[in-house]
Structure formats: C-alpha cells, structure tokens
Amino acid sequence: MKKAVNIIIFGLLLLIFGSYMFTYQVRQDEIAFVNTLGKDSDPIEKPGLRTKWPWPIQSVYKFDKRVHVKTTRYDQVMTSAGENEGSASVMMQFYFGWKIDDPSLFMKGTKGSDSEARLRDAEKQLLEIVDTEKNNQVNQVAMGFGSFVNDGAAAAKVDFDGLEASILKAAKDKAEKLGVAIEFVGIRKVGVPQSNLDVVLNAMVTQWTNAAGTTVHLAQQEAEAIRKKAQSDKENAVQKAQLEADAMLAKAQADALQQFKALEQDPELAAFLMQLEALEKSVKKQTTLILDDTMGPFGLLRGLKTPAMNPDSGDGAEEKE
Amino acid sequence: MDNIDKRGGFWNLLITLLAAVGSVVLAVVTHSVTSYGIAAFMVLGFVVALVSLIHMALREREQQEARELEEIQAGATNEALFEEGEVLPAKRSREQFEKWGMPVVALVMLALQIFGIYYIITNRLNVAYDTLDSWMVEGKYIALFGAALMGLVLFLRGQFASNLSRMEKQRFLQAGSDYVLFGAYLNFLFAAVVAVAFKDAAVDVYVGTGLVILLGIAAVENLLSMIFEIYRPRVAGRESRLLYQSRLIGLIAKPENLFTTAGQILDYQFGFKVSETWGYQFLRERLGVVVGLQIILLWLSTTIVVIEPSVRGKLVDGARQQSELLDPGIHLKLPWPFASVERFYPDQVHTFYVGLEPLGEDERPADHPGLWLEPTGKDYDSKKKTGELFFLTGSGDDKVEANLMVASVPVQYRIRSTEQDGKKWLENGWMLYSNPEQLLRNVANREVTEYFLTHDFENLMLKGREQAQAELRDNIQEQAEIMGVDILFVGLADLRPPAESPENVVERGEPEPGQEGPNLNNMPVAAAFENPVSAQVAGQLEIYNATKESQRLVAEKAREVEVLQYDANTTSTLRVKEAEARAGRLRGAEQPFRQAPKIYPLWSYLTTFERAVENARKFVVATEHHELEVDLDLHEAIRRGMTDIKVPPKK
Numbered sequence: 017m018k019k020a021v022n023i024i025i026f027g028l029l030l031l032i033f034g035s036y037m038f039t040y041q042v043r044q045d046e047i048a049f050v051n052t053l054g055k056d057s058d059p060i061e062k063p064g065l066r067t068k069w070p071w072p073i074q075s076v077y078k079f080d081k082r083v084h085v086k087t088t089r090y091d092q093v094m095t096s097a098g099e100n101e102g103s104a105s106v107m108m109q110f111y112f113g114w115k116i117d118d119p120s121l122f123m124k125g126t127k128g129s130d131s132e133a134r135l136r137d138a139e140k141q142l143l144e145i146v147d148t149e150k151n152n153q154v155n156q157v158a159m160g161f162g163s164f165v166n167d168g169a170a171a172a173k174v175d176f177d178g179l180e181a182s183i184l185k186a187a188k189d190k191a192e193k194l195g196v197a198i199e200f201v202g203i204r205k206v207g208v209p210q211s212n213l214d215v216v217l218n219a220m221v222t223q224w225t226n227a228a229g230t231t232v233h234l235a236q237q238e239a240e241a242i243r244k245k246a247q248s249d250k251e252n253a254v255q256k257a258q259l260e261a262d263a264m265l266a267k268a269q270a271d272a273l274q275q276f277k278a279l280e281q282d283p284e285l286a287a288f289l290m291q292l293e294a295l296e297k298s299v300k301k302q303t304t305l306i307l308d309d310t311m312g313p314f315g316l317l318r319g320l321k322t323p324a325m326n327p328d329s330g331d332g333a334e335e336k337e
Numbered sequence: 338m339d340n341i342d343k344r345g346g347f348w349n350l351l352i353t354l355l356a357a358v359g360s361v362v363l364a365v366v367t368h369s370v371t372s373y374g375i376a377a378f379m380v381l382g383f384v385v386a387l388v389s390l391i392h393m394a395l396r397e398r399e400q401q402e403a404r405e406l407e408e409i410q411a412g413a414t415n416e417a418l419f420e421e422g423e424v425l426p427a428k429r430s431r432e433q434f435e436k437w438g439m440p441v442v443a444l445v446m447l448a449l450q451i452f453g454i455y456y457i458i459t460n461r462l463n464v465a466y467d468t469l470d471s472w473m474v475e476g477k478y479i480a481l482f483g484a485a486l487m488g489l490v491l492f493l494r495g496q497f498a499s500n501l502s503r504m505e506k507q508r509f510l511q512a513g514s515d516y517v518l519f520g521a522y523l524n525f526l527f528a529a530v531v532a533v534a535f536k537d538a539a540v541d542v543y544v545g546t547g548l549v550i551l552l553g554i555a556a557v558e559n560l561l562s563m564i565f566e567i568y569r570p571r572v573a574g575r576e577s578r579l580l581y582q583s584r585l586i587g588l589i590a591k592p593e594n595l596f597t598t599a600g601q602i603l604d605y606q607f608g609f610k611v612s613e614t615w616g617y618q619f620l621r622e623r624l625g626v627v628v629g630l631q632i633i634l635l636w637l638s639t640t641i642v643v644i645e646p647s648v649r650g651k652l653v654d655g656a657r658q659q660s661e662l663l664d665p666g667i668h669l670k671l672p673w674p675f676a677s678v679e680r681f682y683p684d685q686v687h688t689f690y691v692g693l694e695p696l697g698e699d700e701r702p703a704d705h706p707g708l709w710l711e712p713t714g715k716d717y718d719s720k721k722k723t724g725e726l727f728f729l730t731g732s733g734d735d736k737v738e739a740n741l742m743v744a745s746v747p748v749q750y751r752i753r754s755t756e757q758d759g760k761k762w763l764e765n766g767w768m769l770y771s772n773p774e775q776l777l778r779n780v781a782n783r784e785v786t787e788y789f790l791t792h793d794f795e796n797l798m799l800k801g802r803e804q805a806q807a808e809l810r811d812n813i814q815e816q817a818e819i820m821g822v823d824i825l826f827v828g829l830a831d832l833r834p835p836a837e838s839p840e841n842v843v844e845r846g847e848p849e850p851g852q853e854g855p856n857l858n859n860m861p862v863a864a865a866f867e868n869p870v871s872a873q874v875a876g877q878l879e880i881y882n883a884t885k886e887s888q889r890l891v892a893e894k895a896r897e898v899e900v901l902q903y904d905a906n907t908t909s910t911l912r913v914k915e916a917e918a919r920a921g922r923l924r925g926a927e928q929p930f931r932q933a934p935k936i937y938p939l940w941s942y943l944t945t946f947e948r949a950v951e952n953a954r955k956f957v958v959a960t961e962h963h964e965l966e967v968d969l970d971l972h973e974a975i976r977r978g979m980t981d982i983k984v985p986p987k988k
Contacts, residue, residue: 028633036481036532041655041675065655065675071478082771087779090725107724111779113770132473132538162738166731166791176787204782206790208741210724210843214857216741218839221858221865223737228872235876239883246887250894257898261905268909275916279923285930286923288938292945303953306967312946317959 037070042078047119049077059119077123077131079116083199086139087111092209093151095158106161107207108154110183112146113199114191121195141194142187146201149186153179164206176203340507341397345498346390349513352494353383356520359487363527366476370461370545371530375523377453377552381446382516388442388581393509395431402427435577443563443580450556457549465542474534474541481531488524495521499591512582518590523548536674551585558585596621639673647685649754650678651768662764683754683763686825689778691785692744693717693726695831709863712836714745721842727835728786733793740794741862745831748781748813753821766821777817781827784812794834798866802829834866 042048042063050057052074060066061081068074090109116122126141128134158164163173184201191198208216279286299305309317360376363369402425465472474480495518502510526544533540562580569578588594600612600621611617620627642663644650650663654676663678670676693714701713720726727741753762760766767773788809789797797805806829814824835842839857858865929937958965 024633028636033485035675043653043655044658044660045653063655063658071482075478080771083769083776084771085773085776085779087775090723111776111783113776129476130478133475136471136473160738161729164790165729165739166793176783202779202783203786204779205725205786206729207724207727208729208739210722213724213727213741213842214839214855216739217835217837217842217862218857219737220732220740220834220862221839221860223732223734223740224865224868225858225860228868231869231872231876232879235872235879238876239879242880242883242887243890246890250890250897253894254897254901257901261901261908264905264909265912268912271909271913272916275913275920278920282923282927282930285926286919288941289919289922289926292941296945296949299949299953301952303950304956305950305953306956306958309957309959309961312950313943314957314959317957318961 039065039067040076040078041065045081046078047081047116048079049119049123051075051077056120056123059123061119075130077134079119079122079131079135081116083113083115084135084139085111085113086142087204088143088146088150090205090207091147093154093158095160095163096155104160105209106154106158106164107205107209108150108203109205110146110150110201111204112142112184112187112201114142114196115199116195117192117197118195121193123195125194138194138196142191142196142198145187145190146183146198149183149190153182153186157182161206161208161212179203340505341393341400342501342505342507342510343390343393343397345501345507345510346386346393346513348494349498349510349517350383350386350390352491352517353379353386353513353520356487356491356517356524357383359483363480363483367474367480367531368461369474369480369527369530369534369541370457370465371527371541371548372480373457373461374453374545374548374552375520375527377450377457378516378523378548379520380453381449381555382513382520384442384446384449385516385581385583386513388439389509389513389579391438392431392434392579395427395434396509398427399425399431439577439580440563440566443559446581447556447559447563450552450559454549454552454556457545457552462542462546462549465545469539469542472538472542474531474538477531477534481528484524484528484531488521488528490521491517491524492521495519495590503591508579511587512579515583515587515590519586522589532674536677555583555585558583593621596624636672640669640671642668642670642678644668644678644680647682649681649683649763651681652676652678681752681754681763681767683752683767686749686751687774688747688749689774689781691746691748691778691781692728693720693831695745709833709866710836710861712743712833721837722844728789730789730797731791731793733795741835742789742794742797743833743835744785744789744829746781746785746809747826747828748824749826750777750817750822750824753823760821762821766819770820773820777820777822780816781813784809784816788812797829798832798834802832805829833863835862837861 040048040050042060044063046063048060050060050068052069056077068076088110090107092105093108094105096104122138123134126134126137128137157179158174180201180203184198187201188198307314309315357376357379360372360379364372364376406425495514498510498514499518501507502514530541530544559580562578566578566580596612600617603611603617642650642652644663644665644667646665648665650668652661652663652668652670654671670678694716696713696715705711707713714720717726726743728744730740730742732738732740752767755762770776788805792801792805806827809829810824810827813827817824838859838861840859926937926941956967
C-alpha cells in the first residue's frame with residue numbers, strides 16, 4: 017500500500033515536472049513563441065497544448081494579447097517659458113493602453129530571459145517613448161501650470177483632448193516599430209511642481225485674506241450708508257414737520273388775532289376779565305398770601321363800612337409761591 | 338569511545354560547499370528573496386560542516402592518543418612516568434577547542450545569521466514589498482532545474498548521512514547531516530516557489546519572508562545555547578554540548594524526531610505508553626503517505642470550480658478556441674496548472690477613490706471631528722511630499738494663476754454582466770483589458786483633474802458641487818462606456834483647502850547666515866479660506882446692525898414728526914379756541930357789565946378771589962397803626978409736587 021502510494025506520488029510529481037519540461041499551453045488570451053537554440057518560431061496564436069524540448073534546447077515565451085495599461089511617473093514637465101520664468105514647468109502624469117500588434121516584431125524589439133522580462137522591457141521602451149512625446153507636445157502648447165487652468169477671465173489654454181491626441185499620434189508611430197499598438201493616451205494628473213507649492217499657497221492665502229478684507233470693508237461702507245441715510249431721512253422729516261408745525265401755529269395765531277380784535281371793542285372789560293383770569297391762575301396750592309384788610313373781602317374784618325371796595329387795590333400784598 | 342566518520346564529514350563539507358556556492362549563484366541569477374534566504378542557510382551549513390570536521394579530527398586524534406597511552410601503560414611499571422595531563426596533548430587540544438573554539442564558532446555563526454537577516458531585509462525584502470504587484474523571479478528555468486538538482490543531491494546525501502549518524506550514534510556527523518538534509522528541503526521548496534512564480538511571483542516574497550523569520554529564530558536559538566552553555570555545570574568525562582548543532586534545523590530536517598519528542602510528552606502526560614499504541618504507530622509510519630494523499634486530493638480539487646452568486650468566472654485553458662464565461666454554480670475544469678479561472682464581480686457595486694483615500698473606520702481616531710486643519714488619509718505625508726495630494730483648480734481671480742485643493746472623490750461603479758444592446762459587455766468590454774480597474778481609475782482621475790482645472794475653487798466648494806457631481810458622473814460614464822461599466826455615483830463631499838501653510842508646505846533647511854528665507858505667510862490655507870466666510874458673516878452682521886439702527890431711526894422719525902404735528906395741531910387749536918373763548922367770555926360779560934357797572938365787577942372779583950385763594954395759605958393782617966414784622970421762612974420742607982402724589986387708599 018505504502019509503496020503504491022509512493023509510486024503514485026512519484027508518478028504525479030513526474031507528470032507535473034514532465035509536463036513543465038516537455039509541454040506548453042497556449043491559452044485564449046495569449047500569443048506564444050518557441051525559441052529553439054536562440055531562434056524564434058513564428059507566433060503561435062491558436063490555443064492548445066503543444067509539445068517542446070526541455071530547456072535549454074527550447075524555451076517558450078508567452079504574452080498576454082489584451083490591452084495593458086501603464087501609468088507614467090508623476091513627473092515635472094518643462095513648458096515653454098511664460099511670463100513668469102520660474103514657473104515654466106508643470107507636474108504631469110499620463111496613462112496609456114497598449115497591446116501587442118505584431119508579435120514577431122515584438123519579439124525582435126524586446127529583450128529578456130523570459131516573457132515577463134520582455135514585457136517589462138517593452139513597457140520600459142514604451143514609457144521612454146511616451147515620456148519623450150509628452151515632453152515635446154506639452155512644451156509646444158503649455159506655458160507653466162497656469163496654462164491648464166481657467167483663470168476666471170479666460171478658458172484654459174491647453175485642451176486635454178488635443179494634447180492627448182497629439183501625444184498618441186506621435187507615440188503611436190514610434191511604438192509601431194516595436195510591434196506594439198498604443199491604443200490610447202490620457203492625462204491622469206496635472207499639478208504644481210513641489211518647488212512652487214509654497215508660492216501658489218501663498219497666493220491663495222493672500223487672495224482670500226484680501227477678499228475677506230474687501231468683504232468687510234464693503235459691508236462697513238454699506239452699513240455706514242444705511243445709517244447715514246436713515247439719520248438724514250429722520251432729520252429732514254423732523255425739520256419738515258417742525259416747519260409745518262410753525263406754519264400751523266402761525267395760521268392759528270392769525271385765526272386768534274380775529275378774536276383779539278373783538279376784545280379791542282371794550283378794552284376796560286377785557287382787561288378786567290383778563291386780570292381775573294390771571295388771578296385765578298396764579299394763585300394755587302402751597303401759595304402763602306399775606307393780606308391786609310384792604311384786600312378782597314377782608315375789609316369786613318374792621319366792621320361794615322362803606323361798600324366801596326376797589327378791586328384794583330392790591331397794595332401791601334405779598335405773595336410767595 | 339565515539340564513532341568517528343571523518344570521510345563522511347569530508348563529504349558533508351564538500352557537498353555543503355557546493356550547495357553554498359550553487360545557492361549564491363542562484364540568488365544572483367534569480368534575485369529571488371527565497372534564494373537569498375536559502376543561500377544564507379547554506380553558508381551556515383558549510384560553516385557547520387567545516388567545524389564538525391575539525392571537531393571530528395580532534396576527537397579522533399584524542400582517541401588514538403588514548404589507545405596509545407593504554408598500550409604504554411599496559412607495558413610500563415606501576416609507577417607513572419608522567420602526569421596524564423602532560424602526556425595527552427591531543428586531548429588537551431580537543432578540550433581547548435571545545436572551551437574556546439566552539440563559542441567563537443557560535444559567535445561567528447550568530448554574526449552570519451544577523452548579517453544575513455539584515456542584508457536580505459534591506460536589499461531584497463524592502464524592495465520586494467514596495468514592488469509586490471510587479472515582483473518577478475528572473476531566470477526561472479535555471480532556478481527550477483538548479484534547485485531541483487541541488488535538492489536531489491542534497492537529499493540523497495542528507496538522508497544517508499543522517500541515518501548513518503543516527504544508527505551509529507555519530508554525534509559529530511549529525512550537525513552537518515542535518516544541514517545537508519535541511520538544504521535539500523529548502524531547494525525543493527525553492528523549486529516549488531519558482532513553479533508557482535510562473536503564475537504569481539508574490540509567493541517568492543512570502544516564502545522569503547518566512548525564511549528570514551526562520552533565520553531569526555535560529556539566531557535566537559544559537560544565542561540562547563551560548564548563554565545556557567556559560568551556566569552549564571562542567572562534569573569531568575561528560576560529553577560536551579555541540580554549540581554549532583541546531584536543534585531547530587534537526588527537527589525540520591528529521592521531523593520524525595518530533596514524533597519521538599511528542600511521544601515522550603504524551604507518555605508522561607497520560608501515564609501510559611501512548612507512543613506504543615496502534616494509532617500512534619500508524620500515524621508515525623504513514624504520516625508521509627497521509628500528507629501525500631492529501632496533497633493529491635488538494636491537487637484533484639483544483640478541477641472543481643465553484644462560482645458564487647454575483648460572480649462570473651473566465652475559464653482560461655488551452656483546450657478551446659474561445660475562453661468560456663462561467664455562470665454561478667459548480668463547474669469542472671482541467672487541474673492546476675493546466676487551466677485557471679479568473680473571477681469577475683459584475684452586478685456588485687465597487688468603490689475606489691480619486692485623490693486622497695480616506696482612512697478606514699477602525700483607523701480613524703474615535704470621537705474626533707474631521708477638521709480641515711487636522712487632515713487624515715492614506716499615505717497623506719508621502720503624497721504631500723510629492724505634491725500628488727493637491728489638485729489644481731481655477732482661482733476665480735485673473736490675478737491669481739491657480740488654486741490648490743485636496744480632494745477625496747469616491748467613485749462607485751458596476752460592471753455590466755448581461756447582454757445589453759446586442760453586446761456582451763463583460764466579454765467585449767471589461768475583459769478586454771489586462772487590468773481594467775486600473776484603467777477605470779485612470780479615466781476617473783483624468784475627468785476629475787480636467788473638471789477641477791476648468792472650475793473655480795470657490796464654485797466647487799460652495800455652489801457648484803451638486804452640478805459638478807452630476808457632470809463628473811456623466812463625463813466618467815462617457816469615457817468608461819467602452820469598458821462596459823455603469824458609473825453609479827461620484828461624490829464630492831470631501832473637498833477641502835490644504836491644511837498646510839505656504840511656509841511649511843515645503844521642507845526647507847535653515848537659511849544660510851546673511852540670507853533671509855522667503856517671505857511667506859504662515860497661515861494655513863484652510864484657515865485663510867475661512868477668512869472670507871467669517872468676513873462675510875461679520876459684514877452681514879454689520880449691515881444687519883446698520884439696518885436695525887436705520888429702522889430705529891425711521892421709527893423715531895415717525896414718532897417725532899407725529900409729536901411735532903400733534904403738538905402744532907393742538908397748540909394751534911388751543912390758541913384759536915382760547916381766543917374764541919376769551920372773545921366769547923367778553924361777549925357774555927358785556928351785557929351785565931353795562932347794566933350793573935359797579936356790582937358786576939365786584940361780584941366777579943369776589944367770586945374769582947374766593948375761588949382763587951381757596952387752597953392758598955393766607956395770613957391776613959388786620960391791625961391798624963401797629964408796626965408789624967413778619968419773618969418769612971422760605972425754606973421748603975417738602976419738595977414741590979410731592980403733595981400732588983396720589984397715595985393709594987388704605988386697604
């Protein structure tokens with residue numbers, strides 16, 4: 017039993033290692049090449065299990081036929097010098113999709129001990145191509161990172177679609193020689209070079225601090241205007257009302273004057289009545305009167321004499337109020 | 338007497354030397370982490386084999402010397418010519434070697450182990466983990482065959498030497514043999530790692546990490562052995578402990594020793610010979626078979642694929658022209674490595690972030706509000722250093738070139754699985770790319786970047802957010818349509834101004850003497866962004882106060898005008914009425930005054946006088962011809978008006 021199991025395990029191991037050594041499989045998404053003592057075969061694209069001689073006589077290279085996506089580094093890209101010489105660069109990152117278009121050319125154009133190494137080599141070459149074209153094209157259309165931004169008054173000077181299309185066109189031609197088709201190029205990120213970060217942030221702080229100051233100043237001005245207008249309205253209205261009141265009093269005075277003219281017809285009686293009125297009004301509570309017997313009805317205190325009583329006699333009277 | 342097999346020791350030395358050289362060559366060729374770990378162990382194995390050979394030679398010489406001494410003693414008289422210590426130089430050499438040489442060797446081994454760990458971590462492991470996704474083992478075929486060949490040679494020699502040393506109790510041969518056998522297993526492991534690395538090279542990094550940990554454990558064991566050796570009581574005639582022999586390596590090389598140890602422990606614990614039971618014996622003898630069967634079963638199980646609900650599998654093998662898309666359920670396929678299934682997760686909602694990825698729920702500080710001035714996020718500092726953290730946006734001011742924003746934009750999407758508009762989206766969209774999710778991330782990044790560049794910071798932060806979300810979703814959808822995904826949601830909740838100030842955003846050293854640093858604001862941008870907001874609030878408050886004051890003045894104006902008008906009205910009316918009344922009174926008194934010119938004035942006078950002085954205090958001086966002196970105290974005891982106050986009636 018133990019021997020049988022050992023044989024089975026050994027057989028399986030032999031099968032696995034043997035299959036590695038003497039067979040290879042081409043899958044649906046793959047293209048394969050068999051290298052026999054340094055000479056590459058034609059590309060094998062049809063899926064299936066095939067036989068081969070073990071390494072080092074034959075070795076197999078297999079590549080993924082699908083579209084691969086590669087991202088460039090987030091790099092500083094020079095632009096044509098703008099108004100501000102110091103900021104004539106921009107940080108940019110691109111991505112691109114590529115696939116093997118001509119397998120034979122791809123095998124010739126890449127180097128490496130196995131498929132992965134060749135794919136890496138291809139990606140390295142493609143990165144160099146895209147990086148070069150990226151620098152060339154960006155340099156033609158951009159002047160510093162500001163060219164990519166809407167500045168409030170005008171639209172951005174750099175058109176994303178146009179820039180991507182120009183890089184794709186230029187890179188595609190060069191990649192064809194490698195047996196590779198670049199399917200698309202995209203801008204992944206645009207940013208400010210690290211050396212300019214402080215300047216941009218400083219401008220932001222200044223912009224907002226100034227905006228805050230302007231806002232407060234405008235608000236204060238508006239508030240002051242509101243206050244002044246209200247004060248002025250009030251003063252005008254009061255002044256106008258005062259004038260109207262004066263006019264009204266003057267009119268009343270004129271009306272009263274007609275009545276005074278009537279008094280002029282009997283001045284003696286009018287004076288007497290006014291004196292009586294004044295007397296009544298002027299003597300009030302908490303008034304101390306020191307009167308002698310000649311005044312008012314107090315003559316009676318000396319006995320009944322003549323009835324002659326002069327209402328106008330007020331001599332000797334003192335009044336304190 | 339010890340059994341000494343110097344020839345065996347020499348073979349061990351030769352084989353470990355070849356293995357060490359071979360391992361180093363494989364490490365250099367493949368750059369694999371695992372191969373570096375194996376090379377470190379093989380170099381240690383060579384040192385152990387060398388030392389054990391020297392030890393064997395010394396011991397053999399000592400035994401030969403002892404035999405000669407016995408012969409001399411047998412033929413000599415009873416009196417000893419020399420003291421034993423003086424006539425046994427070989428014994429003294431062996432003792433001196435064990436006393437000084439072995440600790441030195443152990444120290445050298447410890448130094449090699451520490452150096453190996455340090456070298457692998459700094460030169461390979463750090464790099465490997467940084468580039469785990471693209472990690473690869475170079476020269477795989479050379480590695481595969483080289484490791485398998487070395488493993489086979491080492492295994493044959495290791496098995497023989499190990500069994501020989503165990504059967505003949507050759508303890509000096511044991512240490513080197515353990516390393517040879519252990520080296521064989523390591524090489525088989527490396528061959529397996531290389532085989533798997535054809536599919537996924539990350540396994541090399543994980544196995545390499547395991548070997549580094551094992552090297553560390555061996556170093557600790559070595560150190561502890563040295564410490565214990567210092568305190569071990571020396572007993573004359575007792576065999577010394579071989580410091581260069583590792584129990585750990587011995588256990589791994591000969592796992593049956595584990596059974597022996599485990600058996601002893603079980604016997605002791607249970608109080609009877611568990612190790613002699615049928616079950617224990619079966620397990621001991623057939624463990625390899627059981628493990629082998631399990632491996633076979635495991636391998637056969639790779640023919641069964643279970644596709645869970647809401648998952649689709651792409652079956653890739655060389656057996657058909659087109660790859661087959663597997664629906665949820667159980668399917669059969671060729672065993673590994675002849676077929677593989679790539680899983681996709683359509684119909685599920687997936688999320689990724691453009692910009693700063695927020696920390697997970699468990700990574701965030703508890704009960705800590707999310708403040709702009711205390712930013713958090715994955716890789717925040719490194720992204721800040723490279724500037725990747727910031728998105729460029731418009732400033733809204735033609736005098737300021739651009740603004741910077743920190744954004745964390747979640748994008749939710751769903752991969753289409755069903756056939757729509759006559760197109761199989763999964764096969765003809767998502768599956769056409771080797772890394773479609775990366776492409777989708779790039780597309781989303783592009784659209785967000787472009788959108789931000791063409792919109793003002795303030796607009797994005799305040800008013801335009803909802804519109805931006807909808808437009809971004811549409812833009813990403815348009816670009817990603819070809820991939821067969823539906824963009825479900827793009828969120829712009831987490832947009833914020835940078836927390837850094839212009840002064841501290843860039844790390845700069847101290848300015849040189851005589852040079853001034855740049856004149857930059859030290860206010861964090863996030864704080865500065867709040868200035869206009871607070872200024873707006875302060876401005877609104879100012880206007881509000883002014884408006885209220887204006888309303889007060891308007892009210893005052895109305896009241897004062899009203900009072901003035903009323904006053905003028907009443908005064909003028911009174912004045913007219915008064916004049917009218919006076920005139921009326923005159924007209925009323927005119928007739929009696931004419932008819933009774935004496936009495937009527939007197940009557941009028943007296944009635945008026947009576948009425949007028951009714952409430953006045955009166956002093957009437959009715960004396961005649963007398964001097965009258967009156968002192969008037971004009972001091973008022975009570976304030977005027979006080980007497981007019983109405984006192985409420987007593988209850």
